[in-house]
Amino acid sequence: MATLEISDLHAEVAEEGGETILQGVNLEVSSGEIHALMGPNGSGKSTMAKVIAGHPAYEVTGGDVLLHIDPDEFEGVDIDDDQTTWDLLELEPNERAALGIFLGFQYPAEIEGVTMVNFLRTALNAKLEEREELFEDEDEETADGGDTNEDAAGYDTSPMEGPADEGDVGVAEFQEILAEKMELLDMDEKFAQRYLNAGFSGGEKKQNEVLQAAILEPSIAVLDEIDSGLDIDRLQDVSKGINALRDEQGSGVLQITHYQRILDYVEPDHVHVMIDGEIAKSGGPELAEQLEDKGYDWVREEVYEAA
């Protein structure tokens, strides 16, 4: 059980005179829950997703982003009682990933020359290694950050695949994991040998984001407009993947969306409306239906009236 706790979060664009985007966000997402975050364009939804993941383009000017973790969920790592709460804002993006934060991108990067299978195995092993280091470093200062000669042992496989024995998950073992997850998402096995997102259609990219979440098994997955630009078949595949994240891995999902459409397939436990960099209103699934009918203006009016 992990909980992402965002309180009074303020953030602006990280440049001189940068625009203030988040103006005091409060939100709590726990594993096993699906939260939908809705709101008009420019209200700060994507910014919040990126701030959670540690994007350098934004500067946090106030508030906290904490992650509370359950030691039992981290297999093979000794976690002391005082290591269960982490201030994400003090960590690098890869350290946040290691602790179980996943960001599904609206526009994922295309990396030529790097096959999906190589990338995903590298990411999985990097995450496991970083995780050990995070808890070791807290534990004892003498902990060695890793033997630099370790990866100089040579390669058994293609050079692009990295040394066969590097990391916790070997090539053969990983192939199995990947095949299983891809089958779950109805993805063609040829995907594994394609270059990361390069030449993928919009739908394939979104599916790929969900596949990555399935493999990295985050405790909290923030999915930024994972449903935009999908046809109905692909929307169903992606939804199936999101449901599996919660149901089979127990991940918490913060799903950013414009449309009610995906919520027909992925039923949220909570729905939040962000307006002008704040969560203006929260409710259950019925809130999404209201928004579908009435748009966002009535929420805005409600907020201003209350103020």
Next chain:
Amino acid sequence: MSSEDLQDTDTEARFEFKKKESSAFQAEKGLTEETIRVISEDKDEPEWMLQRRLRALEQFQEMPMPDDWPGAPDLSEVDVDEIVPYIRPDIETRGGAENWEDLPEEIQDTFDKLGIPEAEKNALSGVGAQYESEIVYQNMKEQWEEKGVIFCDMDKAVQEHEELVREYFMTKAVPPSDNKFAALHGAIWSGGSFVYVPEDTTVNMPVQAYFRMNSDGMGQFEHTLIIAEPNSEVHYIEGCSAPKYSAFNLHSGGVEVFVKEGAHVQYSTVQNWSKNTYNLNTKRAIAEADATMEWVSGSMGSKATMLYPSTILKGPGATDNHITIAFAGEGQDIDTGAKVYHNAPNTKSTIESKSIAKDGGRTNYRGLVHIADGATDSSTAVECDALMFDNESTSDTMPYMEIEESKVDVAHEATVGKIGDEDVFYLQSRGLDDDDAKQMIVSGFIEPITEELPIEYAVELNRLIELEMEGSLG
């Protein structure tokens, strides 16, 4: 010689150290006829080779430095008068150091970082390489000799295959008159490889010559001559993918490739020079009808490199492909590219050039595609991609196209990009740290090169770039 003597990586100090060894030539400042005669005599060469050397020397002395090209690397430090005294120490160390421990520490370190096993290290570094290479040659010989394939040291080829060498050596592809450094090479060349593949013969494993680059004394001016008779096929791989220990500050190699009718030659090289080296080479292939020439090269290290492998598509239907990669770090100016002459109809060429610049380094693609009048239905496609790490680094593209025939297909595409923050963040958000994310992007960027190379070279190329990116190569 103890390793302590060589530990100081300061160029000046190393140079001074080497000078002590070179007392025989101390008095001979500048490149003289006398020097050339000594080299030739030392090698017991036939008179005609001595005469070619002397003629090349004359041409070298007459020609100007290539310093008037737009954007040419600064060669003002290349002091021709200092060149000759640099030769002797290498003769002294012919055969390499006797023990692994005697090698300079930076070389030992590099091999360790590359993760190369001890035996391979010895071969690569030139320790006992003559012994090692004898064995390698011997095995190869037995397999190939039956088919008439020749693969040997270039100096040995002058003795044992004199007629072939006399016909092809710097007469057709790279005459000394080609450029100042080709002339210099013609005068003081030494070592290198000779490859001869008879008609209708396919050498189905790559012919590799990296193990002998350091062992053979004056390898800094090595000459490679490849002759592929009609319908033969060979893949030759040259170079040492580890940094060279060298008191030289000049490497001027020469490569000549003859691809006869219907033959197919691939020449691959991964080379990494010490950061004080000026790397000025001339490489050229002549492709007859329906022949295919492929150049694959990774240029790393050096202070400045000027290298433009070229192919003359002489016969109809001939094809030429170039894949090059260059990496420039702090203080480095890597000026590379390709030249192709389409001199016959139905000829095709592709050039794919990739460069990476970091910490203020400069890369430049300098290319020439010439399509002669009458080379109808020929096509060429040039693609250059540059990747930069920071705002201090620079990358230029200087493609020259001389198209004298209208019935041709010409394409040129160039991209220059900085390693994108969004790309790095994407990988970081998946768990890779900043360095690993950048390394992965660069590995992907050079993937078209690595996939053309045998696995050992691809691995070493990747590792070298990784080490360059960490800034851990001296």
